[in-house]
Amino acid sequence: xxxxxxxxxxxxxAHGEHGAVVRALTRGDGVQPGYVRGGRSxxxxxxxxxxxxxxxxxxxxxxxxxxxxxxxxxxxxAALHGEPxxxxxxxxxxxxxxxALPEAQPYPRLYDALGAVLDAVEAAPAARGWATALVRYxxxxxxxxGFGLDLTACVVTGGEHDLGFVSPRSGGAVSRGAAYGYxxxxxxxxxxxxxGGAADWPDILSGLAITGHFLARDLLTDxxxxxxxxxxxxxxMLKRAVA
Numbered sequence: 001x002x003x004x005x006x007x008x009x010x011x012x013x014a015h016g017e018h019g020a021v022v023r024a025l026t027r028g029d030g031v032q033p034g035y036v037r038g039g040r041s042x043x044x045x046x047x048x049x050x051x052x053x054x055x056x057x058x059x060x061x062x063x064x065x066x067x068x069x070x071x072x073x074x075x076x077x078a079a080l081h082g083e084p085x086x087x088x089x090x091x092x093x094x095x096x097x098x099x100a101l102p103e104a105q106p107y108p109r110l111y112d113a114l115g116a117v118l119d120a121v122e123a124a125p126a127a128r129g130w131a132t133a134l135v136r137y138x139x140x141x142x143x144x145x146g147f148g149l150d151l152t153a154c155v156v157t158g159g160e161h162d163l164g165f166v167s168p169r170s171g172g173a174v175s176r177g178a179a180y181g182y183x184x185x186x187x188x189x190x191x192x193x194x195x196g197g198a199a200d201w202p203d204i205l206s207g208l209a210i211t212g213h214f215l216a217r218d219l220l221t222d223x224x225x226x227x228x229x230x231x232x233x234x235x236x237m238l239k240r241a242v243a
Contacts, residue, residue: 001060001067003029006074008114009052009238010098014040022048022069023055023098027111031103034058034069044071050094051077051148077122085241086121088234093134095227100141100219107144115135127238132192138211139193147171148220149210151194154178164212167188184224187213200243208235 007024010031015021020039025031034056039048047054053075061068080086083110097114101107117137120130142148148171153160155172164176165186173194187210190203199207212231220228 001058001063001065003032003056003058003067005029005032005056007032007054007056008055008094008118009048010094011048011050011112012039012048020044020048020116021066022071024054025097025101025111025114026056026106027108028106030105030107031098031101032056032067032069033103034067036069037070046076046078047071047073049076049078049081051080051090053077053115054209077118080122085127085234085237088230088237089121089127089130089134090118090235092230093137095230096138096141096215096220099224099227100145110137110144113140127241128201131238132199132207135193135204135207135211138208138215142211142214142218145219147214149173149214151189159217163189163194168213171214205235205239205242208238 005026007026009024010044012021013021015035018038018040020036021033023031023033026129029140038044055072055074057070058067063194069133080090117133123132150172154163154175155170156174156178159175162175165174165179166189167186173189174186188206190199190206192199192203193207216228
């Protein structure tokens with residue numbers, strides 16, 4: 001097995017005294033794990049940070065063997081790990097991707113969208129510039145893995161107008177008329193998810209509530225639930241920032 005590709009570093013785990021097992025997302029070959037010799041060294045530690053872009057070269061004798069990985073830095077976002085809110089965003093979105101995606105299956109739309117989220121965090125660390133992109137990324141990841149929400153028509157009436165809520169059971173949109181009397185049991189549907197454009201903080205937090213519910217229910221279950229701690233930390237920081 002041989003692969004050379006640009007990739008986004010998702011997760012790093014110490015292995016042995018000096019090495020590291022790295023999981024990175026490539027555009028054409030999905031999540032690829034690899035063992036980096038000296039991955040915990042002073043030279044490679046800044047390169048092997050979640051959200052960094054690398055050129056990776058994976059080599060293995062068989063497809064079942066953990067590949068040896070050599071890396072070259074392409075773009076570093078390491079400085080963002082020193083800023084609490086951007087650092088929390090990077091920790092969550094990379095952990096989510098590393099945990100949710102199966103290995104070696106291409107998800108080019110997710111690769112492009114993840115890069116866009118990371119670029120947005122880097123360009124506007126103040127959160128307002130990247131929070132909507134994060135919500136849309138979570139929605140896309142759910143959809144790519146078969147748990148997409150239908151926000152185009154009312155799940156009750158089939159109508160496409162006056163959509164104001166989301167059912168926590170079906171993930172379908174609900175019109176305001178059909179939701180009458182049941183509003184407290186539904187999620188508020190923020191306009192930016194159906195109409196695009198900018199969003200205010202109440203809408204952003206509503207979007208995060210929707211995606212958080214379905215990620216926890218459908219994807220990050222049992223042993224895969226650990227990354228939700230990072231998400232809870234991020235959402236709490238966002239709420240404090242806008243209070």
